[in-house]
Amino acid sequence: MFKNRTKIMGIPVTLLGIMFLATSVAQADAVKIPTHNWSSQLVGAEIVGKLFEMVGEEVEYIPMDSQTVYQAMCDNDIDIVHEVWEGAFGASFEKVVGEGCVIDLTTHDAKTREEWWYPMHVKELCPGLPDWKALDACSDQFARADSNGKGVFIGGPVDWLKHDAEKVEALGMNFVVRNAGSAAAIWAELESGIKQSNAVVIFNWTPNFIEALYEGEFVEFPEHDPACTEDPAWGVNPEQLYDCGNPKGGYLKIGISHEFKETHPKAFAVAQKINFTNLDVAKQSNYVDTDGMEVSEAADRWMEEHKDKWQSWIQ
């Protein structure tokens, strides 16, 4: 194809080789950001990536299970998790922080909660809510043709690791847990319950787009305590763990791999300043789940609407 094999477009082949090498090294050095299976995380990941690009870093997005990502940070396969939810990921995160291979960088202003949740019409079907005992007392309302008379709770995808089945068992509830395959599958269950005025109880969290669309409440389980997930003797069931609810006012943190500061000092400086509020996270999910925007459009929109906020993060 090329007459002169030592030059391509006038550039000596050896030099091209060096340029190619330089490019691949740069890509290997890209900041590696995971993408998970809920909307605010996907949008926020792109916002974080765009901010890093603004200070001259390269970025690579890697779809990843939201639990194994913590070990991946230890192995330097992932550089930063910008949405560490206390309820779902606190245990996995705190373990690797304890091992020293992940750094607990910052805590967002956003306060989080992840818990069983029902739309408001359910409260009339089930007097005594939001107490979990009232929910259990009317479990038959939540039963389906194939649930053997037990109430059905629609849980999140399994990688959110909510220990709902353990909770049901520890509290002796007449419920079964059905894990949805995706966040969208949870919202579909919720919408069909609302349309038909059926009893429906799903896994939900805040901040999320749901609170802008539907009125509803979290179920109140026995108050969370760290001992609940570590010491079987703690709580209403002296023999089992998970006889409690998830944390209220839980943290949302940024975790980074222990090498990140050294390998990507410019991105590190930005990451230290990133700070999302409840409204930021809710908007990031709302743009996608309510407004139907693509993830990258939603990230652009948040950037467009919040210049005042992020401009100081990249100084």
Ligand code: TMO
């Ligand atoms: C981890 N999540 C926010 C979906 O509960």
